[in-house]
Amino acid sequence: MTQDASTNRRIVLAARPHGMPTAQDFRLEQAPIPAPAEGEVLLRTLYLSLDPYMRNLMDEAGTEYAPGLALGQPMMGGTVSRVIDSRHPGFGPGELVLASAGWQDYAVAAGDTLTALGDLPQPSLALGGLGMTGFTAYVGLLDIGQPQPGETVAVAAATGAVGAVVGQIARLKGARVVGIAGGADKCRYAVEELGFDACLDHRAPNLAGRLAAACPDGIDVYFENVGGAVLDAVLPRLNHHARVPVCGLIAHYNDDAAPAAPDRRPQLMASVLQKRIRMQGFVILDHYAERFDAFRADMQAWLDAGRITLREDRVEGLEHAPAAFIGLLEGRNFGKLVVRVAPD
């Protein structure tokens, strides 16, 4: 189904996945293009952000910060959109905005929920390095992880949208950075292009042993994006007074139930106690008011100075969003995953 100018394609939640989502859990529908009411604008989606948290919204329970989607509801997601029609005094046709228009060609949104993007040279960066994922890296690493010069920072999902920025900021702050990623090509990229001190392939054997060798002084900050076997390998290497910002747990988003034995919680708690670990979860939505301006200023300066590299994994066409999203959960993306829904 391709797009024409008179209909709105949208991808809705067709069924609740058990474990890893499949193509059948999504449905591409056609609907009339909606009309904005007073105070609203009509948006054309240019870029759609695909992010791991969306998996949680496919479950009935949702998360503590967002309820689960109802069946038949369009998949949610952040977008860079163009204003087509406006009934809000703050926005005029043609403007680019940051929105949450979801997995669809068109959406109406209250003007108050939108952020004007001006003439950003690469607008899709507003979904990644200059937007939510970059901001997530910044707050989690600097406010919670608080790396000090000479400390060792370990980063899970090291070439993902968040992890790649975490590692680069940690290097800028004088830390030694060890990434963990899935595949030799990603690890090579993390070292050669992102400047990590080391990067380990979690798909190769003996991650724990290789991590110990790569972190001779232990780990002072572990930026947690993954959980599961990566956390198993990291835990014994954490130093006294280590900080663990908990940003994501992609290894578990497809869990239908608690994994079978053994119960690793007592061991985790004992490590927290004996090593005086500070482990802190965060949800980036909480931090925009107080920290986004500082982030944007710092990140823009780093980008302008060529000190941060951002890699985008771009998929063409809304209809490919489900497959791309499943690939993200399988670790097949390489960089920030965005769907180009319409030309800039």
Add this chain to the structure above:
Amino acid sequence: MTQDASTNRRIVLAARPHGMPTAQDFRLEQAPIPAPAEGEVLLRTLYLSLDPYMRNLMDEAGTEYAPGLALGQPMMGGTVSRVIDSRHPGFGPGELVLASAGWQDYAVAAGDTLTALGDLPQPSLALGGLGMTGFTAYVGLLDIGQPQPGETVAVAAATGAVGAVVGQIARLKGARVVGIAGGADKCRYAVEELGFDACLDHRAPNLAGRLAAACPDGIDVYFENVGGAVLDAVLPRLNHHARVPVCGLIAHYNDDAAPAAPDRRPQLMASVLQKRIRMQGFVILDHYAERFDAFRADMQAWLDAGRITLREDRVEGLEHAPAAFIGLLEGRNFGKLVVRVAPD
């Protein structure tokens, strides 16, 4: 074996326990009274502190902050001791000191490791409310838990040496306090004598349901002394931005291996993430230099004003230390457990 003036009785680690220690894991020995070298003092033990952390020292691995005891070595422990003979200029015979003389009648110690106690009216309090356990409560609650007026603080092991002080300080700071303890008598005491708002018996059925009823506004600070089933009940009640000082995990100290399925770690990590929980372990040894003076001043003022009640569970005679210690691990103590080894 009773004490005479010419021998030193000491209780040594006879065997490494599997699970709960038994009497056979300890051995009461006689040895000559040791003689102090230059810079050392000879100490007579008056009071011996018994504390859950000692269980960890009976395992070969020990802890991150103290190695395991060798077989045949005297059990370690904090003491209030009297100086019998001194070859250190700072101490003279007859003085009372805080020491780590272990489970024995006599010990020599380097003078630099001792703290003079002056003429404390109730010297054994230097092992409890005015000493390590009170200080543990103070630092864990105030520095990590940071309760705000009107918040709900849940305290595990609520009538134990640490928990009872945690709950009373939390009340003084304007929080609502819900204790969890083992037995109706302890729960009654926590409410009627310590002033807790509620206290739940974890041995009675449906702790989770009763905890939910007792915490209608959720839990903002959970002071973790226990782990296991108590943590299971608390976790769903934790509020967003809850703080969890991790002080002890007595439910697990006798674990020989990771408990059988299910693996509760992913659920814990998901709660930390989604609820933005800050969980932080601490070991009180780290905090003496910067915080002990403030603690002593505050605690002495609270005691003088009758705002804190301290309960001691006193056992008479060194030879009863093993049974008392096993009782502590089983939750049979009621208040700070001390052994009176010799008259003041």
